[in-house]
Amino acid sequence: MKAYVFPGQGAQFTGMGKELYDTVPAAKESFEKANEILGFRITDIMFGGTADELKQTKVTQPAVFLHSVILAGSLPDFKPDMTAGHSLGEFSALVAAGALSFEEGLKLVSKRAQAMQKACEMQPSTMAAIIGLPDETVEEVCASIPEVVVAANYNCPGQLVISGSIEGIDKACEQLTAKGAKRALKLSVGGAFHSPLMEPARVELEEAIRAARFATPVCPVYQNVDAKPYTDPEKIKANLIAQLTAPVRWTQTVQNMIADGAASFTELGPGNVLAGLIKKVNREAACESKSTL
Known part of the structure; x- marks a missing residue:
């Protein structure tokens, strides 16, 4: 079975999607339609903007999404048996x-x-990214700190990203280093994604998700909140709403996809982060990354 996976925020790079725009007329049309919908020329920033311009959340998320879904739509043989996306990538997986x-x-x-x-x-x-400790150790330390600090991204065995208040993250990094973490590295992100601090965003997004039209996908979509496959539009909506304040269970998602018959993984969109993580979850997994045709 063919599994397709889609990256999230952080995978962006200057020039992303330009080759598709230049060589595939239908892709160019989709990019131009996106410029109209967004009300600004996101393509100018994607193709020639600075790293800082690309890093603005209002640019990054649509840019990564556009690169992924337009690439998927341009592949002549795109017939997924299952899809999944990391955080923002879940939206790409649902569209694909x-x-x-x-x-x-x-x-x-x-x-x-x-x-x-x-x-x-x-x-x-x-x-902050915590490298080299069991998930349970990281969870225990987070739970012991009287601040908002939670496990946010279960990326692969031995790599867990935590999320929370600045003070809470500082305390957690200190304690996790003392417990033997190889690295406890604060990330240059705008805030505590996938934590209770995203509750205001969840409330705002819930309304938009409830109002959107969802259809039954052509294949199961493995969702971040519990790493399980879904085809029911109502359940997909509920999981998408919960996703903003819940952890991304990527390790478990990859394990479940393999257990359910995924023979190969193709990462579509900018970068190759997910292919690397999949290999760390299962060394035998066949995977490739594509950022153009």
């Missing part, structure tokens, strides 16, 4: 599987980016 239209998906991603930006501004917060 036909659960959401391109337009609806882009509007939701744009709304999500703006809502998250607002939540970040309301309370300064951050995230």
Whole structure:
């Protein structure tokens, strides 16, 4: 079975999607439609912007989404048996599987980016990558700190990202280093994604998700909140709403996809982060990354 996976925020690079725009007429049309929907020329920033311009949440999230879904739509042999996406990438996975239209998906991603930006501004917060400790140890330390600190991204065995208040993350990094973490590295992100501090964004996005039209996807979509496959539009919506304040269970997602018969993984969109993580979850997994045709 063929599994397709889609990256999240952080995978962006200057020039992303340009080759598709230049060589595939239908891709160019989709990019131009996106410029119209968003009300600014995101393609100018994607193809020639600075790293800082690309890093703005209102740009990054739609940019990564557009690169992924337009690439999927341009592949002549795109017939997924299962899809999944990391955080923001879940929206790309849903559009690629036909659960959401391109337009609806882009509007939701744009709304999500703006809502998250607002939540970040309301309370300064951050995230940190913890390398080299069992998940349970990280969870225990987070639970012992009297601040908001939670496990946010289960990326692969021995790599867990935590999320929370700045003070909470500082304390957690200190304690986790003392417990033997190889690294406890604060990330340069705008806020505490996938934590209770994203509650204002979740409330705002819930309304937009409830109002959007979802269809039954052509294949199961493995969702972040519990790493399980879904085809029921109502359940997909509920999981998507919960996703903003819940952890991304990527390790478990990859394990479940393999257990359910995934013979190969193809990462579509910018970068190759997910292919690397999949290999760390299962060394035998066949995977490749594509950022153009």
